[in-house]
Amino acid sequence: MRILALIALIAALASPALPARAQEAAPASPDPRIKFKDGERYLRDLAESLEIPREEICLELSRYDCADKAFRIVLGGVDPYDIRIMQPLDQASLASPIAFDRVALQVCSGRVARDRADPAASILFKRAAGRPDAAWRDALADRLYDRILRRSPDAGERQRMAGFLEGLEARSDRSAKAQADQTILACFALASSAEAAFY
Amino acid sequence: MTHRASTPNASRRSVLAGMAAGLAAPGAALAATRRRGDGPEPRFLIVLGGSGGCSIIDSFMAVRESESPNGKILNAWPDSLVQSPGGGPFRAIDFSSKTIGAIPAPFTANQSDFVKRHGQDMMVVTYTGTSVNHGVAEHRSVTGNAAWRGRTLQEATALTYGAGRPIANVHLINGTAFTDRGTDDSLPSSAYGERVPAPNLWPLSLDGYRGVKGAPDRKLFDAARDFRDGMLDPESDFVQTFAASDRLKRWFELRGAPLRDIEGADLITQLMVHPDSEDMPLKAHGLKSSPLAKKVREAFPAYGFDPIESQAALAFLLIRCGVASTVTLGPENSAVFNKGAALGRGGLSAGDMRNTPIAFDFSHQAHREVQSLMWSRVLSVADRLITLLKSEELAGGKSYWDHSLLYVATEFGRSRNRPEGAMTFGSGHDLNNGALIVSPLANGGRVLGGVDPETLMTYGFDPLSGRPEPGRNMTEAEVFSGIIQALGIETPGANLPDMRVMRRKA
Numbered sequence: 043m044r045i046l047a048l049i050a051l052i053a054a055l056a057s058p059a060l061p062a063r064a065q066e067a068a069p070a071s072p073d074p075r076i077k078f079k080d081g082e083r084y085l086r087d088l089a090e091s092l093e094i095p096r097e098e099i100c101l102e103l104s105r106y107d108c109a110d111k112a113f114r115i116v117l118g119g120v121d122p123y124d125i126r127i128m129q130p131l132d133q134a135s136l137a138s139p140i141a142f143d144r145v146a147l148q149v150c151s152g153r154v155a156r157d158r159a160d161p162a163a164s165i166l167f168k169r170a171a172g173r174p175d176a177a178w179r180d181a182l183a184d185r186l187y188d189r190i191l192r193r194s195p196d197a198g199e200r201q202r203m204a205g206f207l208e209g210l211e212a213r214s215d216r217s218a219k220a221q222a223d224q225t226i227l228a229c230f231a232l233a234s235s236a237e238a239a240f241y
Numbered sequence: 242m243t244h245r246a247s248t249p250n251a252s253r254r255s256v257l258a259g260m261a262a263g264l265a266a267p268g269a270a271l272a273a274t275r276r277r278g279d280g281p282e283p284r285f286l287i288v289l290g291g292s293g294g295c296s297i298i299d300s301f302m303a304v305r306e307s308e309s310p311n312g313k314i315l316n317a318w319p320d321s322l323v324q325s326p327g328g329g330p331f332r333a334i335d336f337s338s339k340t341i342g343a344i345p346a347p348f349t350a351n352q353s354d355f356v357k358r359h360g361q362d363m364m365v366v367t368y369t370g371t372s373v374n375h376g377v378a379e380h381r382s383v384t385g386n387a388a389w390r391g392r393t394l395q396e397a398t399a400l401t402y403g404a405g406r407p408i409a410n411v412h413l414i415n416g417t418a419f420t421d422r423g424t425d426d427s428l429p430s431s432a433y434g435e436r437v438p439a440p441n442l443w444p445l446s447l448d449g450y451r452g453v454k455g456a457p458d459r460k461l462f463d464a465a466r467d468f469r470d471g472m473l474d475p476e477s478d479f480v481q482t483f484a485a486s487d488r489l490k491r492w493f494e495l496r497g498a499p500l501r502d503i504e505g506a507d508l509i510t511q512l513m514v515h516p517d518s519e520d521m522p523l524k525a526h527g528l529k530s531s532p533l534a535k536k537v538r539e540a541f542p543a544y545g546f547d548p549i550e551s552q553a554a555l556a557f558l559l560i561r562c563g564v565a566s567t568v569t570l571g572p573e574n575s576a577v578f579n580k581g582a583a584l585g586r587g588g589l590s591a592g593d594m595r596n597t598p599i600a601f602d603f604s605h606q607a608h609r610e611v612q613s614l615m616w617s618r619v620l621s622v623a624d625r626l627i628t629l630l631k632s633e634e635l636a637g638g639k640s641y642w643d644h645s646l647l648y649v650a651t652e653f654g655r656s657r658n659r660p661e662g663a664m665t666f667g668s669g670h671d672l673n674n675g676a677l678i679v680s681p682l683a684n685g686g687r688v689l690g691g692v693d694p695e696t697l698m699t700y701g702f703d704p705l706s707g708r709p710e711p712g713r714n715m716t717e718a719e720v721f722s723g724i725i726q727a728l729g730i731e732t733p734g735a736n737l738p739d740m741r742v743m744r745r746k747a
Contacts, residue, residue, distance in 0.1 A: 068478035074486040102445055103452070103522055115415075115438035116446050125438055126416025126574060134488070136408055136435050139496045140503060143449030147462070151455035202476065206468045210461060223457035227465040235469055236489060237479035 076240040078138075080130065081109030081117030081145065088233065091189045092153045093165055100148045108148065113141040143234050150229035154222050165189065167225040169218050174211060179204040182225060190232045203228060280405075283635065284682070284728045285560050285645040286398040287626065288383065290419035290571035291619055292375065293602025295651040296668075297675030297699065299612035300352055301365045302692050303332040309694040315657045316608070316668070316697060326356040330688040331363060334613055341597060341614065342607030342665060345588025350617035355624050362627075364683040364743065366676050366723065367690030367699035369714040370653050373670035375602070378652035379418035382676075385721020389735045391424030392432075394648070394724055395567040399432040401730045402566040407502040410434045411559050413552035414571040419650055430491070431499075434569070440551040441515060441544070448509035449500075452526040470496060511562045514544055514554045531558055536632075540625045546580055547595055548573045553622050557629045560641055572600045572618060604655055608668040612655075623647055623679065646680035646728055657697040673698045676720055683727045684745050690715065707742035 079087070085108065089096040100108035114121055116137045118130045131138075150166075157164035166185055170178045183203040187195040195203065207224050214220040232238065298304060298316060305320040306312035324333040333352035340346065356363065371386055372378045383393045392400075395410050403409025412420035412434040422433055437443045445452065450462050474480050474493075483489055513530045514537055515521040523529055531537070537557055541550040552570035559565040577596035582589055596618060597603040603611045630642035654674030659666040675690065690702045691709045701713035704723075723743030725732060741747065 068481040070484060071482050074483040074489075076483050076486050076488055078488065102442065103526055104454070105520070105522070106442060112439075112442050113446050115436060116443075121438065124575075127436075127438065131436065132422070133430075134491055134495055136495060136499050136503060137443070137446040139492060140449045140500055141446035143466070144446070144453060147449065147453045147456055151453060155455050198476065199473075202472055206465075206472075209468075210464065213461065213464075223461060226455075226457055227461055230462070231465045231469040231473055234466075235477065236474050236492065237477055239492070240479075240483070240486075240489065 078118045078130075078134065079239055079241050080119050081113055082119060084117070084142075084239070085109045085145070085149070088149050088190070091192065092149065094149075094153060094156070099152065100145050102148075108141075108145045113137075113145065116141045117145070142239060143230075146234035146238075147226075147230050150226045150233055153229065154226045157225075158218070158222055166229060167222050169221055173216055174207070174221060174224075176204065179207045182207065182228065186229055186232050190229065191235075191237055203232075206231070281401060281729065283644050284398065284402045284566065284730075285630075285641065286394060286567040286724075286728060287556065287560075287645060287647040288395060288419060288567070288569040288571075289619060289623060289647060289649045290379065290382075290414055290417055290569060291615070291649055291651040292379065292417050292419075292571065292574055292600040293604065293615075293651075294653050294655050294670060294674070295601055295616060295619065295649060295677075296604070296608075296612050296655045297365065297367070297677075298654070298657070298692060298697055299334060299609065300616050301331045301333065301356070301363070301677065302367075302675055302688060302699065303334055304692055304694060304697055309697065311695060311697075313661050314659065316655075316659055318609075324353045324356075326353040327360055329356070329360050329686065331356045331360055331365065334616070336609070336613040338610050338613070340588075340607075340665075341594065341603070341610040342667075344594070344607075345584075346594040347589070347591040348594065348610075348614050349591070350613035352613075352616055352620060355620040358624060359627060359679055360686060362679050362681055362683070362685040364678045364680075364685050365688045365690075366678060366720055366743065367701055367715055368674065368676060368717060368720050369699075370672045370674065370717055373653050373672060375652055376418040376421075379650070380421050381717050382650040382652060383419055383721075384423055385718040386716070387424065388718035388721045388737060389425070389725070389732065390427070392428060393421075393423040393434075394721065395420075395434060395569055396423050396425070396428055396432045397725060397730050398567040398728060399565075400428055401728075403431060406564055406566055407499070407506050407508065408435045408559070408564050409566050411437055411556075411565045411567070412569045413437045413440055413556060414569055416574055417571065419571065420569050430494075437552075437555065440548075440555040441521075443555070444509050444512040447503050447512070448507075449504065451509050452523075452528045454526060466496075506562075506564070508562075508564060512555060512558050512564070514538060514551070514558070520545075531562075533558060533561060537629070540629050541622075543595075547577055549577075549596070549618070549622055553626050557626055560630065560645070561633055570622075572596050572615065574599050574602075601651070604668045606667055608655060608659075608666055609664060619649060623649070627679065643681050646678065646682050646724065648724055649677040649679075651676065654699075673714070675699050678724065678727070678743075680727060682729070682745055683723075684743055687742075689742060702742065704738060704743075705741045 089099045102112035106112045121127045154167045157167035183200045210224045303323045304317045305323045306317045307320050309317040333356050335351045335353050337349040399409035511531050514534050517524040537554045541554040543550040544554045549572050556568040556570050576598040579593045582593035597611050601615045631640045633641050635641045654671045655668040656671045700711045701715040702709050722737040723740035727744040
């Protein structure tokens, strides 16, 4: 029996990745309580994981800190002293997901710009030697999940992200900028996902 | 001069597209839609919340000392300071002082100019509230003490007139209960207020892409959003685990049509009051000001540092650009000074204190000075906002103002007694007061109710004829109902009292 089980395991590992949607759905929580990761907490986490100084990670109009000044209340903060908002918004405002997207896009664009400026110390964007291949895409997916969600992707997630990157590549040229843009957009999708916004 | 709106089409998509192009008057398109029977004629509610008690007997129902047998020990004003502009029913106090209580802050306040300019649209309504607690009274001033299942005036307006507007109910003032959500949970989420914490920067939160340096092409960005919304999120263990969370459901709902409507209307441009400058480097980020920004800045030149001016500037654009059907603004609870104002060498210069600490409630320290300064401030903002709305045509020769109602909501009145003959004294809270409503939709040019000269307490009126009725006190619910009815809001099953005398049309 042990030999049969071992053969089955080796066969499973050797087979192509499972189709993206063939995995079992995660069990639903009987008590689905989650919290919004407010702007300050979100940016602190990303500043640490993407190795960008907190005070530089997101500046609206290159001047106003996204979480502290520009979108403080919209992103779930409070401001008791200046405008007497003592509690975070009960519910996300209409502007909240838009501002969240904006912040995620700024963070990702900023990280990739730094990577392009100093490839030796790059965190997310590593230019492919030739045309981006499956290994490049998988490696990028692994880096993104590791840096943004602090975990590894499962096979389905890696495959879906690779498919998205392939789709982007088909819509752009093979320049370094196109690869950088793919990195920004994949980073954005993950950094603005529900898993990144809530905990 | 009235500027004519130019867009004849009417679909929601074309309205939003027109707004994005910066060419259209979306309100005109909406008005056209409604004239064709698709909805009611547009109406706009402006709530100007005066925290701390805007006292009606220190403004439009002021009593002269000579008119009251107790004038020296009650808050009757010296005869020379009480104006009757234009010979109409409204009184006004024009008052200057070198100090505000112990604060050396000279100022000149004026109420009569507002009466002269807007008396035909002014309606003063007496009432007696039910709480002298700030927050409770503020909220009751907009719910009529839960007159209609607890919904606020703003929510009722957004519900009736907000269709097709991306952000129907906008709350520009913070830290007050004028903008607390009502207790009627049956309304669609679009009727509840959207909070604007910082009017000058808020437009930036209305586009997830524009102005972000180094961002990839917009179409690719949209593709990334589609990937996230259609595949990454739905397939994630996190979302599958917490799919039933109300927070998550609302998040996903907002990322759909509301997001597309807001970004599609290019509100990051339409609502941008600031010009390109060192403080707001718009051009360097591919952004620009609203086409109406210059006009708005001229009306509210202190928009950059005075919170109520930045609120009023944005309030106008929200109405004019077809974004909102109701806006709520008001003076700050903190002191506001002119730029560069400094204490020393004898105190502040004339007019340097624009807003007293805790707004009207600083009447505890210096009743008459605070009431005069703060009324003057509120009326000045109202006047400029009305003037802007009058200058823009909505449709059919009617201006935006012709479709608007401005309600100066407040919490309560102030106590009437004073040390004999004193000009400077403090006051407490009192349930008895009155409210100012300004609108072509209201039964303007009238004071409804009166003041008892012996006590300086206001009394009520007959809701149908308007005949004064000494001994009767009007309720918060009656004021609420009158406003709702003047706005033409249908109220099936609400059992609100008929306040015929408060509306211009039957």
